[in-house]
Amino acid sequence: MNAAIIFGLLLALMLTGMPISISLGLTVLTFLFAMTDVPVQAVALKLFTGIEKFEIMAIPFFILAGNFLTHGGVAKRMITFATAMIGHWPGGLGLAGVMACALFAAVSGSSPATVVAIGSILLPAMVKQGFPQRFGAGVITTSGALGILIPPSIVMVMYAVATNSSVGQLFMAGVIPGLILATMLGFTTFWRAWKNNYPRCPKTGFKERLLAFKDAIWGLSLIIIVIGGIYTGVFTPTEAAAMSAVYAFIVAVFVYKDMPLSQVPKILLNSANMSAMLLYIITNAVLFSFVLANENIPHAIADWIVEKDLGVIAFLLVVNILLLAAGNFMEPSSIVLIMAPILFPVAMKLGIDPIHFGIMMVVNMEVGMCHPPVGLNLYVASGITKMGITELTIAVMPWLITMLIFLVMITYIPEISLWLPRILGMM
Secondary structure (H helix, E strand, C coil): CHHHHHHHHHHHHHHCCCCHHHHHHHHHHHHHHHHCCCCHHHHHHHHHHHCCCHHHHHHHHHHHHHHHHHHCCHHHHHHHHHHHHHCCCCCCHHHHHHHHHHHHHHHHCCHHHHHHHHHHHHHHHHHHHCCCHHHHHHHHHHHHHHHHCCCCCHHHHHHHHHHCCCHHHHHHHCHHHHHHHHHHHHHHHHHHHHHHCCCCCCCCCHHHHHHHHHHHHHHHHHHHHHHHHHHHCCCCHHHHHHHHHHHHHHHHHHHCCCCCHHHHHHHHHHHHHHHHHHHHHHHHHHHHHHHHHHCCHHHHHHHHHHHCCCHHHHHHHHHHHHHHHHCCCCCHHHHHHHHHHHHHHHHHHCCCCHHHHHHHHHHHHHHHCCCCCCCHHHHHHHHHHCCCHHHHHHHHHHHHHHHHHHHHHHHHCCHHHHHHHHHCCCC
């Protein structure tokens, strides 16, 4: 009964158009003060201890690093490098876009930032070279979603916070899936370009490729610093986030010199605004999880599913359908923070590995970024291309189908996610 009241109230508030974070907060406060005897002191204590986690500090640092990289000329050089390497293949700039998105995702940790940074430069160039605008928009919108799968990933940090999982293990588990999805999106791009005889770039020589690599090396090095540092134990994921923010600032301002010092305060303010928004969502989600745990709702759901003998295959199918449905009206951070505390205990009872389950949730979030009505990447791409959401939805469909096929693979082949962390001795 209590579960129905909580979820009914939350849904009713969201349907009014109220922001997710405020809907969560009002749901929790209404339920606590009207229907329970939980002391106010316990709520305040949980609110403080719930966000007093070292991992949460990684979020503002990764956001800051992403903003420095977006405005600091790193994206432009990654596009040049990717074009030099594979631009002569069928699909040319489209394939380079997939590769550039994968590279930028590995340093930014943000999907919308990847779409903006790569799309704003590459899409006009693709249209100028003769590609249909729909083709370019489809490539960048879906490839930009790699930003939340290839580490470092802000959404992975959110999952780790919500479930007390290891951020380092999640980051390593995202490497192989990220590379596989990038390859699959690249193949879809290649096939469509070859089929329609789209233009390609002239083949570059070894010298041009070397120069492009040397120019992009400062940005590419950040991938090695973050992933290598975490794997070798030189620093934790949170320390890696701080390191990447400082490194991104130095590269943008002093190495590439594409960002004047006068622009730094604006970047800091934008990053602070975005961080505050996410931390506010986390705060309310912590209270929501507290209410669920206090009412024993996650364990009751887990017991009910175990009693119904759904089994792992059926449960994972239901989870995918639920998360894809949630992606229709919520953004990734909110979905993870609300759904993970509910679904995680069930997954554990069924013997599903927490890291595999986390990667599966992240891939669901990727798909959600690319389909309407709340697909954030669609809105970002719409701002760049001036295309309507309906037209963009049609444009992304071939790549979206590819992502759904990949989701099935990730869901039912755990080794894709778990192989690398096990080889590295992290599990």
